[in-house]
Amino acid sequence: MIELVNREFVPIAVEINHLVRQKDDEGRFFRLVSRQGRFGLSFDDALASVEDTTWQNHESHQGLYAATVNGHLLGSRNTRDADILLEVLRGALEKLSSDDLGADDPIPQHGDFVRDDRYRWMYPDDGLVLQMGCVDLPRRTAGEPEGRWKDARNHDYVWVTRDEMLQMIPDAPSVGDSYSLPDPITRRLARFHLLDCVRGENHSWPKDAIRELDLRFTVTTVSDDAVDLELSGRVHMQESGEWCLGAPRESASRGSGICCLLNEQGFTPEVLGAARVDLTQKRFTRFDLVAVGTRWGGTRYNGRRNDVEPAPLGIAMTIAGTAHRDRTPPHASLSAYFNA
Amino acid sequence: MVTSEIPDPPPVLNASTFDALFEQCRARTDEEKWTEINWIGEMWKGRQEAIDRKKPMFIWAMNGHPLGCV
Numbered sequence: 001m002i003e004l005v006n007r008e009f010v011p012i013a014v015e016i017n018h019l020v021r022q023k024d025d026e027g028r029f030f031r032l033v034s035r036q037g038r039f040g041l042s043f044d045d046a047l048a049s050v051e052d053t054t055w056q057n058h059e060s061h062q063g064l065y066a067a068t069v070n071g072h073l074l075g076s077r078n079t080r081d082a083d084i085l086l087e088v089l090r091g092a093l094e095k096l097s098s099d100d101l102g103a104d105d106p107i108p109q110h111g112d113f114v115r116d117d118r119y120r121w122m123y124p125d126d127g128l129v130l131q132m133g134c135v136d137l138p139r140r141t142a143g144e145p146e147g148r149w150k151d152a153r154n155h156d157y158v159w160v161t162r163d164e165m166l167q168m169i170p171d172a173p174s175v176g177d178s179y180s181l182p183d184p185i186t187r188r189l190a191r192f193h194l195l196d197c198v199r200g201e202n203h204s205w206p207k208d209a210i211r212e213l214d215l216r217f218t219v220t221t222v223s224d225d226a227v228d229l230e231l232s233g234r235v236h237m238q239e240s241g242e243w244c245l246g247a248p249r250e251s252a253s254r255g256s257g258i259c260c261l262l263n264e265q266g267f268t269p270e271v272l273g274a275a276r277v278d279l280t281q282k283r284f285t286r287f288d289l290v291a292v293g294t295r296w297g298g299t300r301y302n303g304r305r306n307d308v309e310p311a312p313l314g315i316a317m318t319i320a321g322t323a324h325r326d327r328t329p330p331h332a333s334l335s336a337y338f339n340a
Numbered sequence: 341m342v343t344s345e346i347p348d349p350p351p352v353l354n355a356s357t358f359d360a361l362f363e364q365c366r367a368r369t370d371e372e373k374w375t376e377i378n379w380i381g382e383m384w385k386g387r388q389e390a391i392d393r394k395k396p397m398f399i400w401a402m403n404g405h406p407l408g409c410v
Binding site for chain 1 (some may be wrong): 341342345346348349350351353354355358361362364365368369371372373375376377378379380381382383384385386387388390391393395396397398399400401402403405406407408409410
């Protein structure tokens with residue numbers, strides 16, 4: 001299937017929380033396709049609806065779609081089953097070759113495109129980009145996660161602009177110097193990245209969830225062109241809320257309105273890291289961080305319905321690679337991310 | 341919650357355990373099958389490439405970016 005996708009299609013991966021709301025041609029085009037697939041509208045009805053950015057937003061538009069460049073749906077499913085997806089893709093190719101899909105161009109294919117300001121992320125080319133991984137750590141007494149959660153892990157990206165990064169680099173370092181990370185970066189790491197997303201996306205911590213937050217660099221070695229830093233700290237994040245979860249997919253009560261209420265989540269990691277700064281180029285050549293601690297509770301989407309008791313969680317960060325996918329924006333609200 | 345009463349405490353994090361815990365927790369995207377697909381991470385950019393290559397699009401749409409945190 002991988003070969004078929006790479007050979008016959010242009011594969012596109014997109015974040016729909018943005019696209020269903022974007023007031024631009026990128027958002028309109030996605031809505032034209034998804035409303036034919038997920039909601040079964042005709043092409044004309046979907047096209048007539050694309051200006052409406054609130055239509056059916058209480059339903060998930062998640063899924064896998066095959067479509068032409070002018071927005072005609074060729075097939076769609078929301079499935080994790082590779083065989084089912086393969087069937088959809090083969091059907092899409094057959095439809096492409098047999099149907100008259102028209103030469104219409106309802107949403108301009110060419111010309112200048114300007115993304116809706118609210119969703120315009122700018123990759124920090126000359127800044128610092130980290131890749132974060134998170135995973136459940138082994139438990140001594142409670143049962144280990146089973147089934148689909150047995151080897152669950154997730155990842156995200158951390159963005160730091162060049163100006164912000166320079167604020168982390170000491171001017172005249174001496175071994176033993178110790179200083180706090182700049183407050184905006186400390187808060188960004190804590191609120192958007194030191195959270196439990198092992199089983200799925202989680203909302204960022206609200207500002208008042210910060211109970212303890214102290215991240216410091218200590219200079220460990222200095223040479224003419226580099227400085228090594230140890231990163232250490234403690235964090236305590238905790239919030240209360242009312243997160244209602246419907247019955248699980250396999251339950252007979254699915255769709256009945258029965259609600260499992262979660263009302264707290266927390267995470268109390270210790271943090272340790274090692275970083276190296278190239279003083280000539282004023283950039284980090286190493287930035288490895290580990291945060292391990294106890295998490296508890298859960299929220300609407302992070303899959304902790306049956307796993308709310310305190311258990312160990314681990315997070316690691318390191319400088320991201322240079323593949324196209326490593327330019328993916330952080331899972332966060334853009335407006336809040338740089339104003340943590 | 342009183343953290344001193346945790347039956348499943350986290351592992352000790354210090355200089356001796358750092359490397360092993362880093363390895364255990366780091367992202368492993370390079371080992372995952374979905375990374376063998378040549379994903380384009382933006383709808384508009386992907387559509388432009390499909391126009392140029394005269395190919396249909398295969399769109400993976402998720403709450404949260406599929407190439408990042410979902």
